[in-house]
Amino acid sequence: MSSVATQLGQSYSDHPLRKAFLRWQCRVRQMSMRDQDGRPDDAIMPAVLLPDQPEALGHIITVMNKAPGYSVTAELTHMAAKTNDPAQRRDAAIRFLSAGYFQNAVEFSDILTATFPPGSEGAKKIHDAGQCQLVFEAYAQTFDLTCKVWRLAPHNLLHQATMAHNRLFNPSIHPDTEVLGFEPDWGASSSDPAYS
Structure with a gap:
């Protein structure tokens, strides 16, 4: 089972919430890289809520990947291959x-x-x-995303990009690591304060 979005690596929604969320994510992830040496915080680690479950399952570290037309997977892979020293790679x-x-x-x-x-x-x-909510809460901003969940196959572009990204920070990542994709339903999602 797959959607055109997961095959192509992105949806084509022009929903204002989508634009606001991606702008916010770019800003907080750049701050994480510049100010926290890449250590993830609540802006990158949403709570995962499953349908009909009152408590969050836990928090996950999410990766935001470039869309296929802007992919840098080859560059990330090359960077990881240049050195065996984990500190230099990081x-x-x-x-x-x-x-x-x-x-x-x-x-x-x-x-x-x-x-x-x-x-x-x-x-x-x-x-x-099959679906879940990802709740991001940080910097006086909340995004509550209702998402379809996909298990991404190794040939999927987002799977490859995610593994290339994670190898830079965890060179011993298992080759059979599972990668899940979370495709937001922007019409069913929300933010507080509301997006502008």
Whole structure:
């Protein structure tokens, strides 16, 4: 089962909430790279709520990938292959991602991704539910996204981009790591304060 959006790496919605969320994500992710050495915070780690569950399942670290027309997967892969030194690899990644990478929100897919260890029970629960809410709360802003959940195959462009990104920060990431994609339904999602 797949959607055209997951095959192409992005939806083509022009919903104002989509634009506001991508702009906010670019801003907070650039701040994370520049001010926190890439360490994720609440702006990048939403709570995951499954349908009919009163409590959040937990928080996940999301990756925001470039849309296929702007992909830098090859560059990320090359950066990881240049050195076996994890510190040098991380420094190179932070320099690259804190420069102009997050400057233009229109270059990004609105399908967020997250990695899970092979056989992860959490990934199974999220995928089996078929949909979830991702709730981002940081910097006096909340985005509550209702998302369709996809398990991305290794040949999927967003799977490849996510793994290339994560190898820069975790060189020992398991090759069979699971990647889930979260495709927002912008009409069913909300923000507080409201987007402008």
